Amino acid sequence: MDSQGIGRRVAYWRSRRRMTHATLASLLERSVRWVEDLEGGRRQSDPRLSVLEAIARVLQIELGALLADAPTAQCADAVELAQIRATLQRHDVITGTAGADCADPLPVHVLRAQLVHARSAFQAGRFGLVSRSVPELLVTTNTAAALLSGDDQLTAYQLLALTLELAEAAAIKAGDTDLATVAGHRAVAAAERSEDPVIMASSARHLADAMTCHGQPEAAVAFALAAAARLAPALLARGGTPAATSVLGMLYLKAGLAQAAVAESLGETPAVDAVFDLLGEADGHASRLGRRDGNELWTAFGTTNCQLYRVAAHVQLFDGAAAVAVATEIPPPATAALPRERRAHLWGDLARAYTQAGRYEDAVTTLLRAEDEAPEEVRCRPRTRLLVEDLRLLAGSSGQGRLRALAGRCGLPQ
Incomplete structure (x- = not known):
């Protein structure tokens, strides 16, 4: 075994678990000097398997994590x-x-x-x-x-x-x-x-998102719209600050995406129309900010993020072709100005859109683009890992080499 590599990985996981040398030493019934020597690769002999198993148990990790380098994406x-x-x-x-x-x-x-x-x-x-x-x-x-x-x-x-x-x-x-x-x-x-009504609106949009992801989209729509109706007068007073306009617009974006989940389950035209009515409300608030894509209170709210939500809504409605069409209209400089998380999220949604449209090679390429932007958005998120699995089944021979490598980085079975 590589004692230096093992020591380096013990140090990594000890630090990640926010343990001191003394804490780890106490839990292993060893001295602090012993732990320091192990992490520094200064032990004269490789640690026995039983010792590594004890370390893994204390650090609450699989034994394999001590035998292989830590992944780049620290999920x-x-x-x-x-x-x-x-x-x-x-x-x-x-x-x-x-x-x-x-x-x-x-x-x-x-x-x-x-x-x-x-x-x-x-x-x-x-x-x-x-x-x-x-x-x-x-x-x-x-x-x-x-x-x-x-x-x-x-x-x-x-x-x-x-x-x-x-x-x-x-x-x-x-x-x-x-x-x-x-x-x-x-x-x-x-x-x-x-x-503070700005903070109230900010927290309301996060809860609406959680409700949607938790399988409660109807409640999310109702909550987001109730919050918007209640807080709008204060947020728009005296013209509204960029932060106030941004959080109000985000409430409509979250309501629109939640409505897309409702519409997908109902399959009714009025429910679908309501999605784009709500996204249109968000567009109106983005227009109040001009063509500037801001990041007030970490919202990344503006015309570009509104387009990202349209892409996501079309994907939710299983209209991949429409999602691709919206995505291609976003100017590359506008996308480049977004935070990494937003860019990677867009590429992940676009990869789903390509998958829905049967364009599997494009889906793989776009998913790898998302990984380049933010590895954890692809390798750590359950929904993106599921997309990797789906593409392995759907893509046939197209892109299989790249998919196998990506699946490995995601920790998926080969």
Whole structure:
């Protein structure tokens, strides 16, 4: 065995599990020096299989993870999702309180900087990193909201709501829609306490997305439209700021995509027409921003993102040809200006559209383009991995070599 390679992988997984050398040493009943030597490849003999099995058990990974290099795409795993769930189940986080032994709250400017870093990582397609950062950020923002007062407390509630949104979004990417719905509900509650209609609308659009992914599209449509009707007067007051216009437009985009899921199940023309009426409402709000595609409050809202949602809606309605037609109308510079996560999402939807249209070679090429943009969008998302499986069955000999290699990177059976 490669002792240096094993040591490097032990260090990687120890760090990913947020363990210190001392913690790992204690759990293995070894010395800190022993762990440090193992990670540094300084052990005089290769570790025995029984030792590696014990390390894997403590780190909650498969033994094979210690015998092969860590993948480039660091997908959130079951342990990390369980940590988010456990954090959401903490008494202080549920009740919005702080225990007597709680540390002093961090200043809101520090919390904001941490949130900006995490949400920027999400838009860069680094979903695993986000999943690992969410639990601590949930605790610290909750503590600040519980202990601060005045404007600082309202700001802390804003940051808590935005962190809960991030937990919802990370859970969606990992395919855990139950966890996403829980986080989405908590985000809406925290947003209400922030007294900020922009944050309220932002959290509402995330919950609508979670409802749709959780198989409740009718409820998602109703919730998003109710939120839009309630908050629009405040959001549009005095012309509306770019952030206010963006979150209101996003509510209609989420309602439109949820309506597409409803229409797909009903197969009725009025239900389909309603999809594009809602997307048209979003277009109207995007036009208020001019031709600028902004990223207010991490929405990436603008005319280009509205077109991305039209592509996704056509795919949801199994009209791949229409989705391809919309996608080809998006100017390449506009696509290039989007965050990586949005670009990769577009290529993933377009690959589905090509698959629906029977253009399997184009589907494979486009899926690989998505992987280049954001590997975790393809290799980690259950729905994209399912598309890889479907293409392996549908494409015949077309692109099979590339598909086999992609399936391997996705961890799918060969």
